[in-house]
Amino acid sequence: MSTNLAANLTREETAARSAALSLRSIRVELDVSAAPDPDETGFITNTTLRFGATAEQTWIDFIGQSVDRVVVNGVDHPVIWDGARIVVTGLADDNEVRIEAVGAYSRSGEGMHRFVDPVDGETYLYTQYEPADSRRVMACFEQPDMKAAYTFVVTSPTGWEILSNQRAVVTTGGGSAQTVEFAETLPMSSYITAVAAGPYHRVHDVWTRGNQRVEMRALCRASLAEHLDHREIFEITRQGLDFFTDAFGVDYPWGKYDQIFVxxxxxxxxxxxxxxxxxxxxxxxxxxxxxQHEVRANTILHEMAHMWFGDLVTMTWWDDLWLKESFADYMGSHASVAATRFSDAWATFANRRKAWAYEQDQLPSTHPIVADIPDLEAAKLNFDGITYAKGASVLKQLVAFVGEEAFFAGSRAYFRDHAYGNTTLDDLLVALEAASGRDLRAWSRAWLETSGMSTLRFNEDRTAIVQSDPRPHRLRVGLFAEQNGSLVRTGQIDLDIADASTSIELPADADLALINDGDLTYAKVRLDDRSLTAVERGLATIDEALTRGLVWSALWNAVRDGQLGALRYLEIVRRHAPAERNVSILAGTLANAAFTVEHYLPAELRDGARPAWLDTVWQGLASAAPGSDAQLSWARALGRAAAFHDGRAGELRAILAGDQPGPDGLPLDADLRWVWVQALAATGAADETDIRAELARDDTMSGRTEATEALAARPTVDVRAAAWNAAWTDETLSNDHLGATIAGFGAGGRRDLISQFDEEYFVRIRETWQTRSIETARRLVRGMFPETETLDLVDAWLDDNVAAPGALRRLVVEQRDHLARGLAVRAANS
Structure with a gap:
């Protein structure tokens, strides 16, 4: 049996296991003292599990290099291990099982990842588990409903920082090695345990609130120390701890608060x-x-929300993954607005985060927010736009439905009643119904237990809102009139709708009538003809960032659905993007426009659109305020556009070489230089010598990754063939270098160089799924999917591989849908 098959745990078998066992504690002893030696591929991992059992036999999960000894209740036990499951027998009411094994260091970010910094040669370790990779580091019960108190003991080279979920309580050793034992944790699931070790740079701070005192640390590699702006990181952390402590009514439960950047x-x-x-x-x-700072703040707050939603109270199985991810996604934006300087976070969410949800929800693989997750492979793929962004959008609607006060009161009761336990959807609904006095069962069926979305638009005479796939919405219609060349808000209409058509009376001066103003609900919105005309003239004049974000979102969805001509959309971008004040909306809009050129225009229009788009971003860069965020956004967009057309290659080369001044105030740092070098490489305007010279300027982890992409992007058949072979066969590539190789292979849209591999892709993917880790296989299946001009090859594979693993088929079906959409929209724009 292949390891990949043995590793795929199902919902039914894990439910049976948790019913038969009562887990109490796990002690994990790790020895990574030889990690700096590149010839050492593994580390010692010894685990002692204490649990009760009503069954005579069970299995313990472990994936690694070897299992050397199994001791059950003091007696040596035969090692029965298939590469993923260790079978143990002879269990009693109370059991102690010790497993001595060797784990494998990872380069894919799964399990114990090992990294050697090219700047100083130092070795760094960290773990990453979700949903099921803690078994790559320790023997465990790899399912969220089997919580335990964990004690970690880690031996490492002397002088390293060693970290885990709890504080260090005992440090021993001398000479070349040190051993740190950490305090026992509160009950937690295996996938949220963690270890990090290495010569990390560390900065301290503290948060106090009443009787609470929480030590905070921020850590990164030593070679990045000068770039770690810990003051802002700690400021956001303090603001978040203040906000969530008040909002959730439960003190931060986990003792310390370390944040490590790996x-x-x-x-x-x-x-x-x-x-x-x-x-x-x-x-x-x-x-x-x-x-970018807003994204980081949102991410800090998202993860902090998990300390309650997900860590304190955890879903029973991955069906209810949304019970943590939807809430954290909602709370990231909500807390950003409520507690930090990022008051436009909901505009970013509406314009960019929800775009992910809308895209995912229109795929054949769409699923309810409360999903059917039969196994771990399915769980891995459900960390998607529905579980995160759609779920967060629906929670925003729920808050509007029950009221913010009732929502947080229900959350506080939920934490109080289920602390350190596991829950399902029903547990949350009970708490929210008690707090709000509302029956949420119908709401849950409409929003959480169904898939797809509504599309909202006005009828032809603007006397009704028409809804496809009807659902109940509490929403707002924003009213704007053209006054002196600007779109000015004149009012709003609040209403509840649930039917296929709901009457509405708009004032005569409503040049723009925006359905879902304020972004209270989750639905695609269409602009009627009058509103679209008003937007074409005055989009950039709208005051509120959230409103502009919603308009840009409506335009983008219309382009993706073939309802708005691609060239008309690009003209709106050309006219209004230079005046967009919210840099997050600007960056998203520029990315969408670039995607439109490459995927939604037929070939006969694309050839002319590429130089036109390149000119648009060149002019946008020239007109942006010196040193502004907008200038940097246009400069990055210029690099992406220049990868598809060489019309500005001479100027870019001259600026990079210092022979021509760049735009005043533009920070031409290593990151931006690489964007431009990669663009030049993709069009043949930079060769290997140029790329290696750039790498000599920036011989860092990031520089080596960027150079890998640039080298793979050079437009020759041999180079692209080498990138193809490396991606599929070189298992020494880290996840970053694999991603860079994939990106370089497809750079510049050069189908003439890579179409020769279309058929081979479909030969490779099934074996790859069986022999590589899920994370690596997923990158390959998605990233190397061929952008053919027909669906013939993918349809043939689907017909011939009905019995392929469900998660693999889902990925291929999703890629097929993206291709089919592109073909359909291109046809509509012909």
Missing amino acids: PEYNLGAMENPGLVTFTEQLVFRGASTDA
Whole structure:
């Protein structure tokens, strides 16, 4: 049996296991003292599990290099291990099982990730588990409803920082190794335990509130220390702890609050109690926009919300993943607005985060927020736009429905009644119904237990709002009149709708009537002809960022659905994006416009649109205020556009070489230089010598990753073939370098260089799914999917692989839908 198959736990078998066992405590002893030795591929991991049992036999989860000894209640037991499950027999009412094993260091961000910093040669370790990779570090029961008190004991090279969920209580050793034992944790699930070790740079602070005193630390690699703006990180952390302590009525339960920024992370952040991990991309080594700082603040607050939603109270199984992720996504924006300087966070959410939800909810794989998750492979794929952004959008509607005071009162009761336990949807509904006095069962069926979305629009004479796929909405219609060349708010209409058509009376001067003004509900909104005309003339004159974000969102959804011509949309962007004041909305709009050129225009129009779009962003950069966030956003967009057309290659080369001055105030730091170098590489205007010279300027982790992408982007058949082979076969590539290789392979939309691999893709993917980790296989299946001009190859694969793993088929079906949408929209724009 392949490890991948053995590793895929099902809902039914894990429910049976938790019913038969009562887990009490787990002690994990890790020895990573040899980690700096590149020849050492594994680490010692010894685990002692204490639990009660009503069954004579069970299995314990572990994926690693070897299982060397199993001791059950003091007696050596045969090692029965298939690569993922250790079978133990002879269980009694009370049991102590000790498993001595060797785990494997990871380069994919799954389990114990090991990284060597090219700047100083130092080695760094950290763990990442969700949903089911703690078994790559320790023997455990890998399911969220089997909580335990954990004690971690870690041996590392002397002088390293060693961290875990709790405080260190005993440190021993001498010479080359040290051992740290951490205090026992409160009951928690295996996937939120954590360990980090290495010569991390550390900064201290403290948060106090009444009798509470929480030690805070921020950590990163030593070579990034100068870029760690810990003051803002701690400020946001303090603001969040103040807000959530008041809002949830439960003191922060996990003792300390460490936040560590780690290299080669395969996601944004993870809510490990007491040791939150973040991607290093949130440590800004170059110029950064306010939008980037807003994203970081939102991420800090999102993970902090999990300390209650997810960590204190945890879903029973991954069906109710939304019980933590939807809430954290909502709370990230809500707390940003309520407690920090980022008062436009809901505008960012409406314009960018919900776009993810709308896209996901229109795929054939769409699912209810409360999803059917039969196994771990399905769970991995459900960390998606529905579970996060749609769920958060629906919670915003729920808050409007029951009232904010009742919502937080219900949350406080939920935490009080289920602290350190596991819950399902019904537990939350009971708490919210008691607090609000409302029957939420019908609301839940309409919003949480169904899939898809409504589309809201006016009828032809603007006397009714027409709704497809009817649901109950509490929403607002914003009214705007054109006055002296500007769109000025003149009023609003609040109403509840539930039917396919709801009457409304608009005033005569409503040049723009915006359905879902304030973004209270979750639905696609169409602009009627009069409103679209008004927007074309005056979008940038609207005062409120949230309103502009909603208009931009409506335009983008119309383009994706083939309801608004792509060229007309690009003209709106050209006219109004230069005046957009919210940098997050601006960045999102520029990205959508670039996507439109490459995916929604037929070939005969795309050839002309590429230089036109390049000129648009060049002019946008020239007109942006020196040193502004907008200027940096236009400069990044210029790099993306220049990868598809070489019309500005000479100027970019000259600016990079210092032979021509760049725009006044533009910070031409390493990050921006790489964006431009990669663009030049994709069009053949930068060669290997140029790329390696740039790498010599920036021989860091980031520089090496960016150079990998640039080298793979060079527009020759041989280079792209080498990138293809490396992506599929080189298992030494880290997750970052795999992603860079994939990006380089597809750079510049050069189908003429890569279409030769279309058929081979469909030959490779099933074996890849069986032999590589889920994270790696998912990157390959999505990233290497061929952008063909027909659906023939993908349909043939789906027909021939009906029995393929469900999670793999889902990915292919989703990619097929993206391709089909692109083909349909291109046809509509012909």
